Amino acid sequence: MGLxxxxxNLIFKRTSTMTLACIASAFFFERTFDLVxxxxxxxxxxxxxxxxxxxxxxx
Amino acid sequence: xxxxxxxxxxxxxxxSPHVPTIKQVCSxxxxxxxxxxxxxxxLGTIGMLAGGTGALLFALDRSVRASDLELHPPEHVWxxxxxxxxxxxxxxxxxxxxxxxxxxxxxxxxxxxxxxxVGVSHTEEEAKAEAEEQMITDGPDxxxxxxxxxxxxxxxxxxxxxxEEAARAANNGAYPPDLSYIVSARHxxxxxxxALLTGYCDAxxxxxxxxxxxxxxxxxxxxxxxxxxxxxxxxxxxxxxxxTASQLAKDVSTFLKWTAEPxxxxxxxxxxxxxxxxxxxxxxxxxxxxxKFAPLKTRKIEYRPKEK
Numbered sequence: 091m092g093l094x095x096x097x098x099n100l101i102f103k104r105t106s107t108m109t110l111a112c113i114a115s116a117f118f119f120e121r122t123f124d125l126v127x128x129x130x131x132x133x134x135x136x137x138x139x140x141x142x143x144x145x146x147x148x149x
Numbered sequence: 150x151x152x153x154x155x156x157x158x159x160x161x162x163x164x165s166p167h168v169p170t171i172k173q174v175c176s177x178x179x180x181x182x183x184x185x186x187x188x189x190x191x192l193g194t195i196g197m198l199a200g201g202t203g204a205l206l207f208a209l210d211r212s213v214r215a216s217d218l219e220l221h222p223p224e225h226v227w228x229x230x231x232x233x234x235x236x237x238x239x240x241x242x243x244x245x246x247x248x249x250x251x252x253x254x255x256x257x258x259x260x261x262x263x264x265x266x267v268g269v270s271h272t273e274e275e276a277k278a279e280a281e282e283q284m285i286t287d288g289p290d291x292x293x294x295x296x297x298x299x300x301x302x303x304x305x306x307x308x309x310x311x312x313e314e315a316a317r318a319a320n321n322g323a324y325p326p327d328l329s330y331i332v333s334a335r336h337x338x339x340x341x342x343x344a345l346l347t348g349y350c351d352a353x354x355x356x357x358x359x360x361x362x363x364x365x366x367x368x369x370x371x372x373x374x375x376x377x378x379x380x381x382x383x384x385x386x387x388x389x390x391x392x393t394a395s396q397l398a399k400d401v402s403t404f405l406k407w408t409a410e411p412x413x414x415x416x417x418x419x420x421x422x423x424x425x426x427x428x429x430x431x432x433x434x435x436x437x438x439x440x441k442f443a444p445l446k447t448r449k450i451e452y453r454p455k456e457k
Contacts, residue, residue, distance in 0.1 A: 127421045135235040138228060139414070140269055143239050146388075147272050 220366040222337045222344035229406065233421060235414045236407055242270035243386055244404025247397050249279075250384045252328060255320065255375075257308035260329035261408050264302040269407065276302060283307050321361040323374030332402070332409035339402040341367065346398040349377040 101111045132139060184192075228237040245266065248258070263280040267273050280300035285307060288295035300307070310316035317324050326334075335341045344367045352364035352371070362372045379397045386392050407413065 123422070123425065127425060128418065131233065131235070131418045131421055134233050138235050138237045138239070140238045143242075144272065147275060 219369045219371075220344075220348075222340040222367055224340050225343065227339060227403070227406075229403070229413065233417055235417060237403060238270055239388070240400050240403040241407045243388065243390060243396075244400035244402070244407075245270055246386060247379075247384065247401040248328070248404055251378050251397075252401065253306070253309060255309055255316075255325040256328045257310070257316075257325075258306040258328050258408065259308060260305070260327075262303060262305045263300060265411065267302070269411075270404075273302075280304055321374055323361075325375070328405060328408065330409045332405045334409075339406045342402045342405055343395075343398050345373075346379050346401070347395055 101107050132141070136142065228240065229235060263276050266276045266279065271279065280302055283300040283304070283306075284297040285300045285304050286295050287298050290296055310319060313324055332338050332342060337344070345365060348365050348367045349363060350366065352358055356364060356371060358364060358372050362374055363376055364371055365373045379394045379401075381393050383394070383397060384392055390396060410416075
């Protein structure tokens with residue numbers, strides 16, 4: 091039994107497991123995607139954002 | 150509905166539509182026949198006429214624009230110019246100081262509250278302290294009187310004049326505009342604000358200024374009722390940045406850019422996200438299209454006319 095077959099039998103065969111897989115993967119995908127894009131944005135704007143300068147003003 | 154349509158069309162609906170013969174199909178195609186000389190010449194002339202008219206109209210429009218008696222602001226490279234560049238928040242913070250100490254004497258900023266500063270240019274404690282410095286009119290109390298109280302985070306920036314008429318009366322009839330959205334409201338945006346603030350000069354010969362007017366080439370018409378407000382060392386920055394006139398103008402322009410577009414940074418972050426997501430989706434769509442079309446594109450269709 092190949093990998094594709096295993097995945098099909100375990101997840102995609104039934105609607106219930108398919109739905110669960112969609113929801114779970116959406117959750118993890120969005121978390122990682124947000125993390126990646128936001129770290130790129132912060133790296134690109136190093137030193138300009140409030141989170142980079144707020145230490146100067148907080149006690 | 151269906152019955153009346155049937156009555157009108159009668160049996161035409163039941164008949165198969167007219168199918169063109171192979172010869173007719175061939176004559177419909179444009180690739181089998183060349184255009185005639187006359188037709189080519191005719192279409193060529195029409196094309197050239199249309200292009201020429203367009204170019205003439207464009208040139209006429211440009212010549213009208215060039216006659217404007219206003220100086221367009223030069224475009225500067227701001228720290229937030231660029232697809233992914235955020236605002237410089239240290240500059241926004243300094244710009245708030247400039248607004249508070251210079252601009253706020255005449256200009257209101259009715260749509261920005263002290264809570265908006267939190268997490269942008271000030272910490273919560275600092276924003277609270279900024280609000281408490283101002284006395285805000287509140288009320289009415291039990292007796293129906295308005296009273297003054299120190300500001301809170303939820304208060305909007307206080308206006309220097311109670312209404313437009315009072316502002317006009319105090320400023321020689323000229324109304325200092327509200328600065329909340331001024332960058333979006335003026336052609337040229339923050340470049341215009343910067344050019345206006347640093348562009349004061351002596352009026353050239355022939356320009357007559359009335360009492361209380363000053364000359365600024367960037368202001369439409371040239372005669373502006375606002376005196377030059379920013380000079381070298383006009384104030385002191387709390388972070389020790391040298392307060393030259395251009396530094397003050399640059400910081401206050403950045404601050405006004407933020408007040409006009411508070412969503413600026415989030416918008417640019419969203420651009421990065423949408424580029425990522427849509428790249429993925431376009432690749433996926435292209436792949437699915439190829440998959441779905443593979444059997445259609447690889448099959449052979451043969452047409453055999455009925456032999457008579």
